[in-house]
Structure formats: structure tokens, C-alpha cells
Amino acid sequence: MLEKRYIAILILGTLLISTVAFSGCVDPDDDEERPTLLRMGFAWPTDIDPAIGTDKSSAVAFTNFYDPLVFPTQEGVEPWIAEDWDVSEDAMTWTFHLRDDVTFHSGNEMTAEDVMFSMERLVTIGEGFAHMFEPYIDIDESEVVDDYTVRFKLTEPRGVFLPSLVRLYIVDKEEVLDNAVEDADFVYEPWGNDLGRGYLIENSAGTGPYNVYEAVIEDHFYGERFEDYWGPMAENAPDEFRMLALGEAGTERTMFGAEELEITSEWLEHHTVVDIAETFDGKLGAYPEGGALYGMMHTQKEPLDCIYVRKAISYAFDYESQIDDIFPESELMEGILPILLGGAVEQDMPTTDHEKAMEYLEQSQYYPDIVENPEDYEIEASWTGAVPATEHVALMITSDLEDIGLEARSRRYEWGALIDAMYEKETSPHICIVWVSADYPEAGSLLNARYHSRNARSWQQNEWLEDDDIDELIDDALREPDMDERFALYEEVQNELFEMYPSLFGHDQYSKHAYQPYVTWPEAEDPLEYSIPSNGYSVNVRNIEVLPHGER
Amino acid sequence: MKKYIGKRLFWALVALIGLSIFIFYFGRIIPGDPIRMMVSPQTPDHVVEELRESLALDQPVYTQYFYWMRNVFQGDLGFSVYSRRSVTADVQQYLPRSLELIAYAASVQIVGSFLLGIFAGSNIDKWQDHITRLFSYIGVSVPAFVFAIIFQLVFSQNLGWFPTSGSLSEGVATPSRVTGFIGLDALFSGEFFTIGNYIWHATLPAVALAIPGMEQVARMIRSGMITINQKDYISMARGYGLPERTVRFKYLLRPSIIPGVTVLGMQIAMMLGNAFLVELIFRWPGFSRFAINAMLRSDLNTIVATVMIVGIMFAIINIVVDTLVAYIDPRIRYSGS
Numbered sequence: 001m002l003e004k005r006y007i008a009i010l011i012l013g014t015l016l017i018s019t020v021a022f023s024g025c026v027d028p029d030d031d032e033e034r035p036t037l038l039r040m041g042f043a044w045p046t047d048i049d050p051a052i053g054t055d056k057s058s059a060v061a062f063t064n065f066y067d068p069l070v071f072p073t074q075e076g077v078e079p080w081i082a083e084d085w086d087v088s089e090d091a092m093t094w095t096f097h098l099r100d101d102v103t104f105h106s107g108n109e110m111t112a113e114d115v116m117f118s119m120e121r122l123v124t125i126g127e128g129f130a131h132m133f134e135p136y137i138d139i140d141e142s143e144v145v146d147d148y149t150v151r152f153k154l155t156e157p158r159g160v161f162l163p164s165l166v167r168l169y170i171v172d173k174e175e176v177l178d179n180a181v182e183d184a185d186f187v188y189e190p191w192g193n194d195l196g197r198g199y200l201i202e203n204s205a206g207t208g209p210y211n212v213y214e215a216v217i218e219d220h221f222y223g224e225r226f227e228d229y230w231g232p233m234a235e236n237a238p239d240e241f242r243m244l245a246l247g248e249a250g251t252e253r254t255m256f257g258a259e260e261l262e263i264t265s266e267w268l269e270h271h272t273v274v275d276i277a278e279t280f281d282g283k284l285g286a287y288p289e290g291g292a293l294y295g296m297m298h299t300q301k302e303p304l305d306c307i308y309v310r311k312a313i314s315y316a317f318d319y320e321s322q323i324d325d326i327f328p329e330s331e332l333m334e335g336i337l338p339i340l341l342g343g344a345v346e347q348d349m350p351t352t353d354h355e356k357a358m359e360y361l362e363q364s365q366y367y368p369d370i371v372e373n374p375e376d377y378e379i380e381a382s383w384t385g386a387v388p389a390t391e392h393v394a395l396m397i398t399s400d401l402e403d404i405g406l407e408a409r410s411r412r413y414e415w416g417a418l419i420d421a422m423y424e425k426e427t428s429p430h431i432c433i434v435w436v437s438a439d440y441p442e443a444g445s446l447l448n449a450r451y452h453s454r455n456a457r458s459w460q461q462n463e464w465l466e467d468d469d470i471d472e473l474i475d476d477a478l479r480e481p482d483m484d485e486r487f488a489l490y491e492e493v494q495n496e497l498f499e500m501y502p503s504l505f506g507h508d509q510y511s512k513h514a515y516q517p518y519v520t521w522p523e524a525e526d527p528l529e530y531s532i533p534s535n536g537y538s539v540n541v542r543n544i545e546v547l548p549h550g551e552r
Numbered sequence: 553m554k555k556y557i558g559k560r561l562f563w564a565l566v567a568l569i570g571l572s573i574f575i576f577y578f579g580r581i582i583p584g585d586p587i588r589m590m591v592s593p594q595t596p597d598h599v600v601e602e603l604r605e606s607l608a609l610d611q612p613v614y615t616q617y618f619y620w621m622r623n624v625f626q627g628d629l630g631f632s633v634y635s636r637r638s639v640t641a642d643v644q645q646y647l648p649r650s651l652e653l654i655a656y657a658a659s660v661q662i663v664g665s666f667l668l669g670i671f672a673g674s675n676i677d678k679w680q681d682h683i684t685r686l687f688s689y690i691g692v693s694v695p696a697f698v699f700a701i702i703f704q705l706v707f708s709q710n711l712g713w714f715p716t717s718g719s720l721s722e723g724v725a726t727p728s729r730v731t732g733f734i735g736l737d738a739l740f741s742g743e744f745f746t747i748g749n750y751i752w753h754a755t756l757p758a759v760a761l762a763i764p765g766m767e768q769v770a771r772m773i774r775s776g777m778i779t780i781n782q783k784d785y786i787s788m789a790r791g792y793g794l795p796e797r798t799v800r801f802k803y804l805l806r807p808s809i810i811p812g813v814t815v816l817g818m819q820i821a822m823m824l825g826n827a828f829l830v831e832l833i834f835r836w837p838g839f840s841r842f843a844i845n846a847m848l849r850s851d852l853n854t855i856v857a858t859v860m861i862v863g864i865m866f867a868i869i870n871i872v873v874d875t876l877v878a879y880i881d882p883r884i885r886y887s888g889s
Contacts, residue, residue, distance in 0.1 A: 034639050034723075045634060045845075048637065051637075052636065054592035127591050127603075130595070131592065131595055134596070135596070185606065185631045185638075198634075201635075214646070217642075217645070217835055217846065218841070219634050219837040219843045248833055250704065251704070251717055251833050251834070251835060252700050252707055254704050254709045254717070255717060259749075260717070386848075414583065414848070415849075416583050416589050416850045417583035417584055419589060420584060423585070449594060455594055458594055459593050
């Protein structure tokens with residue numbers, strides 16, 4: 001009896017082990033015709049609903065699953081879904097003439113109704129990039145002129161309305177409304193449903209070069225190439241684009257080595273990315289996206305309310321070491337904004353000069369007390385645990401400040417705590433180290449986000465300038481319809497801001513990645529030629545080539 | 553026995569209600585405005601306040617608790633500001649994956665700890681005992697995620713015996729959802745290759761998760777065997793000439809495993825919380841990874857749901873363990889009643 005039991009266990013065990021062993025025998029090299037994949041790591045969460053997300057991974061999803069009305073370039077914008085446009089003299093009426101050969105992933109034809117619905121949906125939900133349109137667009141007066149013409153009316157002149165449209169992604173009205181839910185957490189009037197909010201969490205309803213066919217939130221989005229895509233596509237553009245939730249260095253390294261990952265995620269430390277590329281004969285690439293690292297100085301908090309203290313800090317900071325030791329892929333800032341942004345100008349940026357820093361410090365109203373009793377003026381350099389690399393910058397700042405006799409300490413905040421702290425003037429730290437990126441490829445995007453009072457409470461500002469003249473200058477620039485004149489106004493604002501020394505201008509941010517040798521990625525290989533200074537647009541998978549398996 | 557279990561169930565319910573009140577209030581004092589973390593930085597204040605109102609986060613905490621409790625009884629765990637959908641949907645998606653991983657890890661842990669414990673306890677101060685002790689020290693002192701990294705480097709990257717990450721290979725389709733448990737769903741649809749492939753993927757994370765607790769329990773079983781082995785009734789059984797096999801398995805092992813079983817239960821219950829890094833390293837789409845990330849984003853409803861799920865798991869396993877121990881040693885049952 002006992003022996004029979006042992007025999008049964010033995011047979012079962014053998015069967016189980018065989019099943020597991022044979023199930024592992026999937027040899028991918030057997031099939032050279034299998035689809036080419038581009039698997040890339042991303043930080044999560046990734047919102048693929050264009051009315052919800054704004055961060056990098058979401059922006060990459062929009063670039064590949066949807067099409068915007070106009071497409072960003074280094075020079076401004078180019079026709080995309082809109083072939084052409086007219087603007088009234090007062091810059092309050094914008095008429096767009098659309099392509100007539102665009103189809104959605106569903107097979108529906110794209111028309112002006114969809115463009116109008118996309119704008120209406122975005123501003124009704126009010127999240128994501130809605131802030132770029134919501135206060136200025138007059139939905140009631142806007143209209144669909146015919147199948148391929150849409151007219152937007154604004155409530156005030158808005159020159160940057162056109163570049164802002166790089167964030168208006170066109171959704172399939174019919175598909176969205178067919179999948180809208182009436183009994184949902186968020187119900188929008190007058191629609192009486194969730195405007196497809198629940199549906200678009202896991203589905204794409206766009207016209208973009210890739211179509212989501214599998215979604216597991218917090219884990220992955222798989223997109224397959226849209227065969228009826230109207231736009232240009234590289235000859236060897238991958239058959240599938242897969243966005244994977246990653247960020248753990250060891251996992252990415254192992255996956256890269258096993259060719260289960262084509263492009264590493266963005267937030268790995270520099271030495272990790274270099275190591276992965278070198279170990280597995282991969283390529284290293286970096287590209288700017290219109291973002292910069294700022295040490296935002298609280299201009300209303302002692303002792304930073306004195307411009308001479310801010311100037312002293314600006315000259316004490318070790319700009320070169322920041323690049324050499326921490327962010328070798330990035331470039332020193334040439335002005336107060338990332339230089340690739342339209343309308344950004346070169347300025348005579350401060351360089352490390354401790355003698356000059358001391359001279360400025362001596363002109364401060366707090367001198368000599370600030371060096372005799374530095375503990376009374378302790379400066380807090382804050383960073384967030386969400387981006388560990390910023391700790392190095394915080395430590396560098398504290399060390400540099402101590403070199404000129406100031407007391408400073410580095411302080412870590414969890415991301416939520418930092419957002420809370422920066423929401424109030426009283427609780428905002430002295431210096432906060434954060435990267436900020438432009439939403440559209442013009443200086444106005446960052447000037448508005450970084451220095452206009454309307455955004456003073458957001459985490460993109462810690463300066464608390466609250467300066468009416470600066471606000472007015474920025475508003476004038478954003479209103480100006482003529483691009484040359486707008487850029488001239490941007491220059492004026494930048495010069496005014498530069499003289500105020502409100503921030504430490506760290507570096508133009510370059511996103512860095514290791515990627516496989518069988519991948520060709522123009523934006524990463526020649527960033528000055530191909531990269532697009534607008535968050536998410538440089539991971540444009542239809543431009544990336546992945547060699548077929550048989551040719552590697 | 554029924555009275556014993558009933559009493560345990562009653563106190564588990566009281567503990568869970570207390571836990572829900574505690575975590576509901578505690579979650580709301582963690583820094584980080586969940587709505588501001590959910591939206592883009594330039595979102596106007598009126599939109600933020602509308603969202604806050606929609607989710608009843610503008611209400612007093614006791615009112616929010618009342619709404620939450622009412623919704624829980626309707627199967628609704630609230631809205632997640634992290635995943636932007638119902639927490640119930642998140643739990644349905646991620647929890648089965650973690651439970652499957654934990655079930656696998658628990659099986660490895662139970663079998664491994666008993667074998668190692670008995671092996672060491674039967675060979676006191678011999679080389680077998682010393683080797684087991686060495687493994688135990690390593691197992692207890694090294695956390696699961698270190699094993700995960702080592703296993704991934706050795707068995708995946710260098711030897712290529714196991715997949716590096718994920719839960720199914722390229723080209724192996726996820727079976728149609730019936731229960732959400734991949735193994736069960738594959739079984740229902742007769743996809744045995746998928747089951748094998750799934751187990752193959754789960755092996756390294758499961759073993760990494762099992763090892764630390766396994767070594768601890770093995771040590772307890774060994775110690776129990778040494779203590780019980782010195783009891784008079786064991787000497788008497790041997791004196792009566794009972795076969796050594798009967799003495800060892802009937803009189804020695806049974807009381808020796810009681811402390812081990814209790815600790816084993818706790819180890820298994822704790823796996824859900826401890827699985828975070830292992831799930832992260834192996835890209836296992838489980839609940840722990842999701843829950844920790846959601847917590848870091850001040851996702852209040854997910855925080856409450858996560859803690860309650862872990863609490864319920866603890867309660868269930870506690871009751872199972874208590875019942876098992878009471879079954880093994882009836883004296884505990886009678887004194888407990």
C-alpha cells in the first residue's frame with residue numbers, strides 16, 4: 001500500500017517537473033520571422049488617457065498611441081492632423097483644416113467632430129493638459145464647420161494656443177461614447193457619463209502609429225503597429241511597442257542581457273546605464289526634452305529674500321562638478337531656460353567663483369551676522385526621495401555654501417510631503433531641487449509654469465516671486481500671436497528674471513538610456529538634429545528601427 | 553472545537569474592525585495631498601476641489617469612514633487615485649497573482665522547513681546538523697530580496713535555467729479570466745503548457761520568498777525535537793522496544809512541530825507584505841508591488857484596502873493555525889475554551 005503511494009507521488013512529481021521543464025523550452029531563436037519588439041522601461045503610473053496624464057511615460061504613450069493636432073519640432077510646430085490653419089487678427093479665432101485620410105484604430109474615419117469632441121472632453125474632465133486650454137477656450141462658440149474643418153474660439157487673444165495644440169490628442173468620439181459609463185465615480189455634465197474615462201485607462205482610441213492590444217495597469221501596455229497609419233513610418237519600425245513598468249537596476253540589467261529589454265528606463269543612475277551598455281555591447285543615448293534641473297530659491301524667506309545672498313549662492317555652486325560627477329549626459333544651461341526651447345536665449349550665466357560669491361555675500365543686508373552666526377540663517381536644500389540623484393545635488397549645494405561660510409543642510413522629502421510643503425509660502429523650503437519640463441516647445445511654457453504667480457503653489461515653483469511686472473510680461477508674451485514678437489517678449493522676460501537670480505540654473509536635462517545594438521534611435525543618436533524639446537516626443541517609436549531577427 | 557473556532561472568529565472580527573478604524577484615520581495623516589499628487593501641477597484649484605468633493609475627501613473623517621464602510625458592504629473598496637479606477641478592480645487583478653506566488657512559496661517553505669528540521673533534529677551534532685545550521689543562519693540573516701537578486705543573476709542570467717522576469721513567456725497567452733488565478737484559469741481551460749510555464753516563471757520568486765522563513769521554522773522544529781527527545785515518555789517508548797520510526801514520527805515529531813507550525817503560519821501571512829521587493833525584482837504583477845507604489849502616492853483607499861487584506865490574511869491564518877495546533881495537541885483546545 002505504502003509503495004503504491006510512493007509510486008503515485010513519484011509519477012505525479014515527474015509529470016509536474018516535466019511540464020515545468022518543457023514549458024521553459026520556448027526557444028525564441030527558432031523563429032526569425034517573429035515580430036520585432038521594442039520593449040522599453042518606464043516609471044509608473046502611466047496614464048494612457050490623453051485627458052488625464054502629463055508625465056513622461058504618459059506623454060510617450062500619447063506620442064505613440066494618438067496623434068496631436070499639430071506636431072512639435074525644434075522650430076515650433078508642423079502640420080499633422082491639421083494640414084493648415086488660419087488665425088484671425090485678434091488671435092481669438094483659430095480655424096484648422098484637417099487631413100481627410102486619417103482613420104482610427106477602430107476603423108472609423110477621423111473627422112472634425114472628433115477633434116471638437118477631443119477638446120471638449122479634455123476641458124470638461126479638467127485634468128491632464130486641460131490647464132493649457134480650459135481658461136481660454138470658448139467651447140460654446142467653437143464649432144465644426146464641415147467634416148474636415150474645425151473652428152476654435154478663444155475668450156482672449158492667445159498666441160501660444162497653436163503650440164499648445166501639440167497636447168490636444170485626437171480621440172475617437174464614437175468609440176469613447178460607446179464605452180462611456182453612466183454609473184461611474186466621475187460623471188460629467190451635460191454628457192451624463194464618464195466620457196470614457198474608465199475605458200481609456202486600458203484602451204487607446206486614437207489614430208496613432210501603435211494600437212494598445214494588451215494593458216495591465218502597473219505592469220505593461222503592449223501596442224501593435226497600426227497598419228492603416230496615415231503618417232510616415234521608418235522601414236524597420238518595430239511591429240510592437242511595449243511599455244514595461246521598470247526601474248529596478250538589477251532587473252533591467254538582467255533583462256537587457258537576455259535581450260528581453262531593448263531600451264532601459266530613464267531614471268537609472270548614470271553609472272548603471274553606462275555599465276549595462278558596456279557589459280552587453282549596447283549603445284548609449286541621451287536627448288534633451290525641454291526640461292532643466294533647477295535649485296528653486298525661496299525669494300521671500302530669510303536670508304534668500306536678499307538678492308545678494310542669492311547671487312552669492314549662484315556663484316558658489318559648482319556647476320562643472322554637477323555635470324562631471326552626477327549628470328555627465330547633461331549640458332550646462334546657456335540661459336535660464338533649456339536652450340532648445342523656441343524663444344529661449346543665451347545669457348551670461350554665473351560660473352563657480354567663490355571670491356565673487358563672497359563679494360556678493362558681503363553686500364548682503366545680513367552680513368556680517370550671516371557668517372558670524374550662520375546657525376541663525378541655516379539654509380535647507382531639499383530634494384525628493386522619488387528622484388534619488390537629486391540628493392547628490394543637495395549635498396553639493398550644502399558643501400558649496402559651507403565653503404563661503406554659510407550654514408546649510410540637505411533635507412529629504414517624500415514626494416507627497418514636498419508637494420504639501422511647496423503649496424504654502426510659509427512651509428516651502430529655502431531651496432528645492434526639481435526638474436521641470438516644458439509642455440510645449442516654447443519658452444512660454446516654462447516661463448508660465450516656473451515664474452508666473454498663478455502657478456506659485458505648484459511643485460514646479462518654489463521661488464514665490466509674486467511679481468506683478470513679471471506676470472504681466474509673461475501674459476503679454478503668451479497672448480502675442482506673431483511668433484517673432486512673442487519670442488522678443490520671451491527674451492525680455494528672461495532678461496528680467498535673470499537679473500533677479502531667483503534660481504540655481506543646474507543643467508539642461510538629457511534623458512539617458514542604454515539600448516540594444518540592433519536598435520537605431522535617431523533622437524538619441526543625434527539629439528541636436530532630431531530630438532524634440534517637448535516631453536515624450538523623442539520616444540517616437542515610428543522613427544525607431546529594430547533590425548529583424550534574421551539580420552542581427 | 554466549534555466553540556473554540558467561534559470564539560477565535562469573533563475576536564478576529566473585533567480586531568479587524570479596530571484595524572479598519574485605525575488605518576482609516578492613520579492613512580489620512582500621512583503627508584501628501586492625494587488629489588494634488590493625482591493631477592498635473594498646473595491644474596486649477598477649482599478642478600482640484602471638484603475632484604476632492606467627488607471622492608468625498610472634503611468630508612470629516614468619520615463621515616468618510618461611514619461612506620467607506622457602507623460601500624465595502626456593497627463590494628466597493630473606493631476609487632484609487634493611483635490606478636484611477638476602483639480599488640476592487642485592482643484587488644481582483646493583483647491579489648490572485650500574489651496569492652498564487654505565496655501559495656507556491658508556502659508549499660516550498662512547509663516542505664523545506666519540515667525536511668530540514670527533521671533532518672537536523674534526527675542528526676544532532678552530526679555534520680548534517682551543522683550544515684543545516686549554516687543554511688539556517690544564512691536564511692535568517694539574508695532578506696528575501698537578496699536571494700531574489702542572486703537567483704536572478706545565477707539561474708536566469710548566467711545559467712539560463714529560469715526566465716528573468718514576468719509570469720508567462722513571450723507568446724504564451726494569458727488564459728481567459730474566470731477566477732483571476734492564472735493557474736486555475738489555465739487548468740479550467742485545459743492549458744497545461746500554460747500552467748507549467750507559469751510555475752516555471754514563479755519558481756525563483758517563490759523560492760526566494762520561502763527561504764528566510766523556512767530556515768527559521770526548521771530551527772524551531774529541530775529545537776522542539778531536541779527538547780521532546782529528552783522527555784521521559786520518549787525514553788519509556790524506546791524502553792518498551794517500540795520501533796524507532798514509530799517513536800520518531802508518532803511521539804517525537806508531533807509535539808515538536810507545534811511552535812514551528814505557529815511561526816510558519818505567521819511567516820506565510822507576512823509574505824504578502826514582504827513580497828514587494830521580490831515582485832519588483834522579478835516583475836511579478838502582484839499585489840504587494842502595486843500596494844506599496846499606491847501607498848507612496850497617498851492613495852488612501854488602497855492603503856486601507858491593503859492593510860485590511862493583510863489583516864484578514866493574518867486573521868484567517870491565525871485561526872487555521874490555532875485550529876491545527878488544537879488538533880495536534882487537544883490540551884490547548886480545552887484550556888483555550
